[in-house]
Amino acid sequence: MNQNNIKFRSLTRIRSYILLLFLIIAVVFVLFVVNISLGSVSIPPVQVIKTLAGIAVDNISWQNIILQFRVPKAITAVLVGSGLGISGLLMQTLFRNPLAGPFVLGISAGASLGVALSILAGMWFGLALTQSGIAGTWALAAAAVAGAFFVLVIVLIISSRIRDSMSLLIIGLMMGSATSAVVSILQYYSRAESVQAYLIWTFGSLGGVTWEELEVFVPVILTGIILSWLITKKLNALLLGDQYAESLGMNIKKARFLVILITSVLAGAVTAFCGPIAFIGIAVPHLARSLFRSTDHRLLLPLVAMTGAVIMLGCDIVAQVPGTEFTLPINAVTSVIGAPLVIWIVFKRQDLSSSFS
Amino acid sequence: MQTSLNDSIPSVRIEYARRFAVNRINGYDIITVRSPWPGSVESYAYILKTSDNTNPIPDIPGAQVINTPVRNIVCYSTTHLPFLEMIGEQEKLIAFPTTSYISSPVFRKMATDGRIQDLGPTSEINFEKLITLNPGLVMAYTMGNDLGMIQKIILAGIPLVLNADYLENHPLGRAEWIKFTGLFFRRAELADSIFNSIRSRYLEYSGITAGSTDRPTVVTGVVYGDTWFLPGGRNYASIFFRDAGARYLWEDNLSESILQLSFEAVYERASGSDYWIGTASYETRQMLRNADSRYAEFKPFNTGRVYNYSARINPEGGNEYFEKGYARPDLVLADLAAIFHPEVMKGHKLYFYRKIE
Numbered sequence: 001m002n003q004n005n006i007k008f009r010s011l012t013r014i015r016s017y018i019l020l021l022f023l024i025i026a027v028v029f030v031l032f033v034v035n036i037s038l039g040s041v042s043i044p045p046v047q048v049i050k051t052l053a054g055i056a057v058d059n060i061s062w063q064n065i066i067l068q069f070r071v072p073k074a075i076t077a078v079l080v081g082s083g084l085g086i087s088g089l090l091m092q093t094l095f096r097n098p099l100a101g102p103f104v105l106g107i108s109a110g111a112s113l114g115v116a117l118s119i120l121a122g123m124w125f126g127l128a129l130t131q132s133g134i135a136g137t138w139a140l141a142a143a144a145v146a147g148a149f150f151v152l153v154i155v156l157i158i159s160s161r162i163r164d165s166m167s168l169l170i171i172g173l174m175m176g177s178a179t180s181a182v183v184s185i186l187q188y189y190s191r192a193e194s195v196q197a198y199l200i201w202t203f204g205s206l207g208g209v210t211w212e213e214l215e216v217f218v219p220v221i222l223t224g225i226i227l228s229w230l231i232t233k234k235l236n237a238l239l240l241g242d243q244y245a246e247s248l249g250m251n252i253k254k255a256r257f258l259v260i261l262i263t264s265v266l267a268g269a270v271t272a273f274c275g276p277i278a279f280i281g282i283a284v285p286h287l288a289r290s291l292f293r294s295t296d297h298r299l300l301l302p303l304v305a306m307t308g309a310v311i312m313l314g315c316d317i318v319a320q321v322p323g324t325e326f327t328l329p330i331n332a333v334t335s336v337i338g339a340p341l342v343i344w345i346v347f348k349r350q351d352l353s354s355s356f357s
Numbered sequence: 358m359q360t361s362l363n364d365s366i367p368s369v370r371i372e373y374a375r376r377f378a379v380n381r382i383n384g385y386d387i388i389t390v391r392s393p394w395p396g397s398v399e400s401y402a403y404i405l406k407t408s409d410n411t412n413p414i415p416d417i418p419g420a421q422v423i424n425t426p427v428r429n430i431v432c433y434s435t436t437h438l439p440f441l442e443m444i445g446e447q448e449k450l451i452a453f454p455t456t457s458y459i460s461s462p463v464f465r466k467m468a469t470d471g472r473i474q475d476l477g478p479t480s481e482i483n484f485e486k487l488i489t490l491n492p493g494l495v496m497a498y499t500m501g502n503d504l505g506m507i508q509k510i511i512l513a514g515i516p517l518v519l520n521a522d523y524l525e526n527h528p529l530g531r532a533e534w535i536k537f538t539g540l541f542f543r544r545a546e547l548a549d550s551i552f553n554s555i556r557s558r559y560l561e562y563s564g565i566t567a568g569s570t571d572r573p574t575v576v577t578g579v580v581y582g583d584t585w586f587l588p589g590g591r592n593y594a595s596i597f598f599r600d601a602g603a604r605y606l607w608e609d610n611l612s613e614s615i616l617q618l619s620f621e622a623v624y625e626r627a628s629g630s631d632y633w634i635g636t637a638s639y640e641t642r643q644m645l646r647n648a649d650s651r652y653a654e655f656k657p658f659n660t661g662r663v664y665n666y667s668a669r670i671n672p673e674g675g676n677e678y679f680e681k682g683y684a685r686p687d688l689v690l691a692d693l694a695a696i697f698h699p700e701v702m703k704g705h706k707l708y709f710y711r712k713i714e
Binding site for chain 2: 208
């Protein structure tokens with residue numbers, strides 16, 4: 001049996017893990033600074049460092065660009081990468097399926113439905129939000145959370161009734177299809193401008209998150225990450241199969257409930273603030289496992305969080321097309337980078353399912 | 358014998374419009390519409406037949422023969438409608454896709470009275486209803502994605518002409534399409550004189566502002582996702598700003614279409630601009646600030662020089678600016694000139710624009 005208990009690991013293996021983790025954390029820091037240094041507007045690196053160090057620079061416009069635009073965006077990239085990476089890991093473990101991602105339960109489809117209702121059928125749904133005092137980005141975030149929560153409640157109710165995780169996967173996929181169909185109907189009957197606004201939301205956006213929104217976004221993602229750290233033992237047991245986990249005396253339904261709840265918080269918050277970011281959730285856990293082979297979530301979790309941050313910061317640098325005034329939609333970049341990455345890992349590893357048995 | 362349009366002489370003088378021309382052969386007016394959708398190379402010829410002309414109809418391959426004056430008409434775009442009203446043929450409109458988008462009180466009344474049929478969403482015209490109505494003319498526009506449906510309507514024996522007003526880069530070029538509409542109703546002279554008076558007023562206002570030495574800077578649009586959409590320097594909107602005596606901050610750009618820039622690129626160039634014109638769906642400064650707190654860093658936000666084209670929005674969300682703005686560039690220009698140069702446009706009451714409070 002391939003049950004890797006940390007106690008029996010050789011010391012060198014642990015040492016190489018710690019070294020790897022520190023290396024990746026160092027890469028996160030480097031990319032964070034590079035990310036802030038590059039953008040549509042060219043700002044000399046000295047000025048960037050001065051601004052970050054809190055020293056006043058000559059050009060107030062540059063200082064504002066760095067502090068009001070680039071730093072919040074870089075922080076958002078780290079949160080999105082870590083949050084989606086971890087929720088992808090949780091789903092892959094819950095379903096013991098390498099193709100699972102944060103959105104298999106229909107969370108992003110639910111969020112899309114909420115946003116579609118708000119933008120496309122905006123007259124009645126959006127109006128209620130506007131009148132309740134939440135408008136603009138907050139309205140979209142609130143609509144996304146409402147939609148994701150709606151789907152989540154249904155999935156949770158179903159999950160408490162059924163024993164088999166695989167059935168849950170199918171139900172999640174069906175929920176996704178059903179909500180997408182409703183979104184299509186809404187699009188069909190909407191004005192071109194509204195459809196355009198909705199489509200732009202689906203492209204994803206890291207730059208729309210300001211300091212104000214980070215005050216909400218940071219604690220939510222941190223809570224999700226801490227909660228997932230607290231259930232790593234349960235995750236290790238789940239990976240061995242429902243029956244095995246039960247034989248260890250674990251309440252499988254309760255564990256499943258927790259995993260789904262944490263995933264929803266992480267993926268739901270990311271989708272609410274940044275739109276449905278594609279591929280990161282599926283690709284990052286595989287990439288982390290290819291860097292360090294393990295089935296122990298106490299080792300995987302920090303690695304996935306940091307790898308996610310690296311990938312997202314990197315994707316955002318590409319999306320800025322440094323040196324030009326133009327940008328690419330972040331989703332196009334994550335998909336273009338994410339899809340070949342997964343293919344490459346599959347080729348390299350040959351057998352992905354070995355991590356799930 | 359085949360006739361070449363090149364041998365004929367223009368019968369209607371076209372000054373600003375680039376996408377259509379009118380020639381006369383054997384006493385028949387022949388309208389040629391060039392490149393009627395973005396990226397198209399096709400051109401379409403329409404031979405306007407009259408009952409009093411007994412000459413042989415010119416043999417032009419692919420040309421449609423249309424009996425004029427047309428007994429009634431179906432239009433696809435709200436921008437086609439003001440011309441009907443201006444030449445006094447409003448009663449001839451018998452159907453429109455999604456009548457709730459119409460702003461004009463005249464046509465709204467006709468729609469409520471059941472005199473204008475609703476053909477469903479523009480993306481999917483109700484073909485059977487259209488065929489049953491058997492209109493004398495369908496005035497359509499296309500983005501190139503529904504050519505199959507257009508072909509089907511022509512094959513069903515219904516005369517259909519393509520209107521390309523939305524591709525004209527000069528404001529007066531769009532207004533000049535009144536001549537196109539006028540020809541089908543045999544109202545060419547009336548259309549010509551209406552256009553001439555619009556042109557004189559337009560040139561009068563641009564002449565007044567040209568005398569002003571002060572050219573305030575202007576920025577336009579808002580961020581969607583991570584992208585700020587702005588008209589290129591050769592775009593319709595840019596020409597309006599120039600003629601209204603303002604310096605559009607991207608006027609040196611050579612693009613005729615829409616630029617997609619990053620927020621920081623726009624911030625760097627335009628945060629100190631004098632005016633901000635066109636804030637899409639944001640109607641108050643509070644809404645702008647809620648959507649993105651960084652909007653509040655723009656100078657016009659704090660000096661109160663923010664205006665939107667939303668003074669006339671009907672209860673169902675249709676904006677009169679998008680309907681009538683093409684036909685009445687003189688009204689748009691008068692508004693803009695009064696915003697930028699209140700000293701020379703004394704007493705002008707804004708028509709399409711309103712100040713964002």
